Structures are given as structure tokens and as C-alpha cells.
Amino acid sequence: MSPRIKSLALSALLLLGSGSVSAYTLEEFKFDSPAQEAEFRDLIGKLRCLVCQNESLAGSQAGLAQDLRNEVYAMMRAGQPKDEILDFLVERYGDFVLYEPPLKPSTYLLWFGPFVFIGVGAFVVVRTLLGKKQAQDEPLSEAERERLQALMDPQRDAHSSDS
Numbered sequence: 001m002s003p004r005i006k007s008l009a010l011s012a013l014l015l016l017g018s019g020s021v022s023a024y025t026l027e028e029f030k031f032d033s034p035a036q037e038a039e040f041r042d043l044i045g046k047l048r049c050l051v052c053q054n055e056s057l058a059g060s061q062a063g064l065a066q067d068l069r070n071e072v073y074a075m076m077r078a079g080q081p082k083d084e085i086l087d088f089l090v091e092r093y094g095d096f097v098l099y100e101p102p103l104k105p106s107t108y109l110l111w112f113g114p115f116v117f118i119g120v121g122a123f124v125v126v127r128t129l130l131g132k133k134q135a136q137d138e139p140l141s142e143a144e145r146e147r148l149q150a151l152m153d154p155q156r157d158a159h160s161s162d163s
Contacts, residue, residue, distance in 0.1 A: 029073050040076055044069055047089065048099050056099065 031037040041058060047068070049060035057065050057072070068089075075085045086098070095101035103111055140148065 029069075036076065039082060040073065043076075043082055043085065044072060046086075046099055047072070048097055050093060050097065 029037075029040065031040065044057040047057045049055045049057055049062055049065040050068070051062035051064045052060045055065075057069055072085055072089075075088070080088075089097050095107055101107045101110060
């Protein structure tokens with residue numbers, strides 16, 4: 001088999017494999033009204049994929065995300081309100097499932113941690129800059145000037161004798 005045929009076969013295989021990954025759409029879910037579909041899209045947009053962690057359920061390709069979308073869809077079709085669905089998912093998976101977790105003691109670090117780190121960083125930078133301004137150079141004493149002059153004189157004599 002020639003390298004070109006192997007390359008084409010591998011490319012075709014990759015294309016076929018990637019087709020199944022990107023085949024996910026929300027069109028498989030049927031709704032009674034556009035409002036219900038909008039509520040579903042809004043809800044899965046507020047929920048985090050537990051596998052990907054940086055994607056919402058709406059955009060995730062993970063199998064678990066598809067399972068959760070199906071579960072949310074089934075709960076909506078059963079007539080459960082949005083708040084009940086959210087409460088069920090938070091009870092089952094914790095606040096992590098929400099992109100915007102509620103403000104409570106267990107999430108204080110999540111909400112305020114970045115501000116604390118920025119504040120500490122700003123304090124360190126200001127303290128360092130102010131410390132440099134206060135530590136200005138002190139003038140040389142007479143003894144230090146004489147010593148410096150003595151160190152520099154032989155260099156001047158060596159340079160002047162070279163020319």
C-alpha cells in the first residue's frame with residue numbers, strides 16, 4: 001500500500017470518527033412551544049457539564065452531558081418547574097453543576113477569592129514600590145570617597161600609560 005493511500009484512508013477514518021462526535025444538536029428534543037424550547041435552552045446553558053467542567057450542558061459533547069440533557073428534558077416534559085429541576089440537580093451534584101452558584105458560606109471562596117488574591121497582589125506591589133522609594137542611596141562618607149578614588153586612580157594610570 002502506498003503512503004498516499006494510507007494517508008487518504010487515515011483521513012477518511014478520522015472524518016468518519018469526528019462526524020459522530022459533532023453530530024449532537026438540540027434538534028432531537030421536541031417541544032410544544034417556542035417558549036418551552038427557549039426555557040430548556042436557557043436552563044441547560046446555566047448548567048455546567050460535569051465532565052468538561054468549562055462547558056455548559058448546551059455546548060458539551062460528553063456522553064454524561066447528553067444524559068443530563070435528556071434528564072432535564074424529561075423533567076421539563078413531566079411538567080416540573082425550572083426551580084425544581086435546578087434543586088434536584090444541585091442536590092444530586094452539588095453547587096458545582098451551576099455556572100453561577102449561590103452566595104453562601106461554602107461558596108465564599110469561589111465568589112470572593114479572586115478579589116482577595118488581587119488585593120493581596122496589589123498590596124505587595126504597592127509595598128514593594130514604596131519600599132524602593134524610601135530606600136534611597138545615601139551619600140558616600142569621606143573615607144569611602146578616598147577609597148573609591150584610590151581604586152580608580154590605578155585604572156586611570158594604566159589607561160593613560162597604554163596610549
